[in-house]
Amino acid sequence: MRRPVLWGTVTTAVAMTVLGGATAHAEGRGDIRVTKAVTNNGKNVIIGTSKTVTFPIKLTIKDNSGVKSLRDIRAGNASSTAGAPVELVGTTCKKLSATTSECTATMRADPHDFPDYNSERNANDAAGDWCAYGNVQANDGDYWIFDWVAPFKLKRAATLTAAATGPSPLSGGRTVKVTGALTRADWEALEYRGYGGQSVRLQFRKTGASAYTTVKTVRTNSAGHVSATVTASGPGSWRWFYPGTSTTAQVASPGSTVTLAPATMHANVPRVMHAATAG
Structure with missing residues (x-):
């Protein structure tokens, strides 16, 4: 009762x-x-x-x-x-x-x-x-x-995740897909649930830089999931940032690091991109 x-x-x-x-x-x-x-x-x-x-x-x-x-x-x-x-x-x-x-x-x-x-x-x-x-x-x-x-x-309280993935090495492109999920505490159910319809900022920090810069703003879907495709200008870390509201806390995801590795030394073989998630 x-x-x-x-x-x-x-x-x-x-x-x-x-x-x-x-x-x-x-x-x-x-x-x-x-x-x-x-x-x-x-x-x-x-x-x-x-x-x-x-x-x-x-x-x-x-x-x-x-x-x-x-x-x-x-x-x-x-x-x-x-x-x-x-x-x-x-x-x-x-x-x-x-x-x-x-x-x-x-x-x-x-x-x-x-x-x-x-x-x-x-x-x-x-x-x-x-x-x-x-x-x-x-x-x-x-x-x-x-x-x-x-x-x-x-x-x-809120939580936010991020994962950046690159294309197949054979594509030779620098396109990065960054996904994530925003959840917040449900005090009635005592569990975290997806928070839909919220604007979250995709941010990038170039390797060696001290701060993240917002690249674009995307809304979460009804389950709190978010996704964006961007072109990487170089190696660095991608994250999602949620500014919060009057009732929900601000939160930033851990960075997901993208590295650009040189391809095997053959003529006309482009550099390829690999993506790895950092804690």
Whole structure:
């Protein structure tokens, strides 16, 4: 039996602007405030189908009497009906000055808990915009109950493969066919499934170069498979790159290396191309 959503967006009476202009709802007493907040060091939180993920939420808290405690902190989806079982592991605080402390909350998400969390929603609906909310207290009794700080994206993990193959040696051409498959985590089924209708970029890095360059953009088919035929300008590595979405993580495939080998020394025998996949 699925568990109901345990938390949603905190509904409060007072609106104020904090953290670089982001609008938050809060209520409290006195001058205690969260002046800075960031989740997972500013990176997306990406969850697959098997591994438990932990991530920090760091808050800088200030009050003229000093900070007493971070009494409560949780993470929730921007939509109160599309939650996920992200749990608080624990908190630590360090004093930066007489008026300011930095508190870190460690959060944990186990994808095995996702399917049975909310009977009214598909577990994948939890992906998207998230934030932190909670309660901080000062030494003089001031307190602040806040929401919508440290916003972040909770995303479904993705995988992408690539394989570059050349023509028969007798053809003597330099045409390369690059195939691949894009999948993403299905939190409802706890498995990776093909992700169709997505634009992925075929990229090439010439041997000796430091970066990949996009050659063309192709859409995956309904099963998540992708294929393109290109003309190689020389030896190098081919890969697929998927930029991700607001709910699915960015991913790049491993490179698949193509080498151009000289043919046996006979007159009028062209150079031939061989393809090999690199890890």
